[in-house]
Amino acid sequence: DIQMTQSPSSLSASVGDRVTITCRASQSISSYLNWYQQKPGKAPKLLIYAASSLQSGVPSRFSGSGSGTDFTLTISSLQPEDFATYYCQQSYSTLLFTFGPGTKVDIK
Amino acid sequence: EVQLVESGGGLVKPGGSLRLSCAASGFTFSSYSMNWVRQAPGKGLEWVSSISSSSSYIYYADSVKGRFTISRDNAKNSLYLQMNSLRAEDTAVYYCARDINWNFSRWFDPWGQGTLVTVSS
Numbered sequence: 281d282i283q284m285t286q287s288p289s290s291l292s293a294s295v296g297d298r299v300t301i302t303c304r305a306s307q308s309i310s311s312y313l314n315w316y317q318q319k320p321g322k323a324p325k326l327l328i329y330a331a332s333s334l335q336s337g338v339p340s341r342f343s344g345s346g347s348g349t350d351f352t353l354t355i356s357s358l359q360p361e362d363f364a365t366y367y368c369q370q371s372y373s374t375l376l377f378t379f380g381p382g383t384k385v386d387i388k
Numbered sequence: 389e390v391q392l393v394e395s396g397g398g399l400v401k402p403g404g405s406l407r408l409s410c411a412a413s414g415f416t417f418s419s420y421s422m423n424w425v426r427q428a429p430g431k432g433l434e435w436v437s438s439i440s441s442s443s444s445y446i447y448y449a450d451s452v453k454g455r456f457t458i459s460r461d462n463a464k465n466s467l468y469l470q471m472n473s474l475r476a477e478d479t480a481v482y483y484c485a486r487d488i489n490w491n492f493s494r495w496f497d498p499w500g501q502g503t504l505v506t507v508s509s
Contacts (some may be wrong), residue, residue, distance in 0.1 A: 294489050302504040316433075323483055324425075324433065325501040330493040377423070377435040383461040384487055 282306055283375050284365075286366075286380040292388040299355040301383045308348045312340035312372035313342055315353045318382075319364045328353065357370075363387055390414040390498055392484050397487075397503030404474050404507070410467040410484030410500055418462035421445075421487035423496060424469050426480035426505075437469065438487060451477075474507045481505075 283306040294301050303313065311331035316324040326335045328344035331351060341356040354363055368380040396408040410422070424436040426486040437448045446458055457470040467484050481504050486494035 312493055316496075318433075323501055325499070326495055326497040329488070329495040330491075335497065345507075368431075369389075369495070374438070374494055376449065377494075379433040379436070381434065382432045 281376055282309060282370050282378050284368055284370055284378050286368060286381040286383050288383060289381065290384040290386065292386055293358050294388045295358055295360055296387075297358045299358050299362075299385060301353045301366055302384075303351045303353070303380050305349045305351075305370055305372075309370045309372035311348065312346045312370055313344075313351045314369045314371060315342075315359045316366065316367045316369065317362075324329075324367065358385070390486070391485060391488065392498060392500035394482065394484055394500045394503040397450060397482065397505045399506045400506065401473055401509050402507055405470070405472045405473065408459070408469040408471065408484075408503060408505070410469075410481055411465065412465045412486075417460075417465040418442075422460060422467045423485045423487055423490065424458060424467075425483045425485055425496070426478075427483070427497070427502075428477070428480045429479075436482070439467070471505070474505075476507050479505060479507045 294334045313331045318324040332344045343354045352353040352386045365382045365384045367382050371379050391413045393411045408410045422440045439446050439458045455473045459468045481502040483499045483502045485499045
């Protein structure tokens, strides 16, 4: 099974900060990596698919990069509505989709 | 508007059964694979099961294999999850999510609002 890890598990940041979250796969997954945002009590929302493609309607301050085993989600200038938990998901093995453990972004 | 609405959650005793439903609207349901994903209280996301558009391909996480059954009724634009032999560790919010497949990449969008399943005596 492909294992996903994320770092950090949580971070505190201020509005306007540049934030980077890392996701690592236990084996190469090419670019089959997605990012989701989840706010408390809400369903996850797709931000980035195929490692670097921005979902329609998602602000351009969000970007994704990486391939193989190492991926990053970057928020160029953190906004108040961006405080949430972020999950990566591999879709290389579609017999068993795997999510990362999540990164919680809260207010410093 | 593409929409997914789950129902059927509730409180059930260990060993009991429950059937979840997900009603789809705003898109051609029969053209998409669908998934169930769960989230235990205060925990992360766990993929549970997926079903292809024509029900030809069905997959389960090891944690639910042999106990849960995913199915769909394309005529009713509905997805189901039959959950048997429920355990305390199955307590979670269960989400249905549409599976988008493009150029060998796959992702989940959108997700329903979720339905809470609580397994407790």
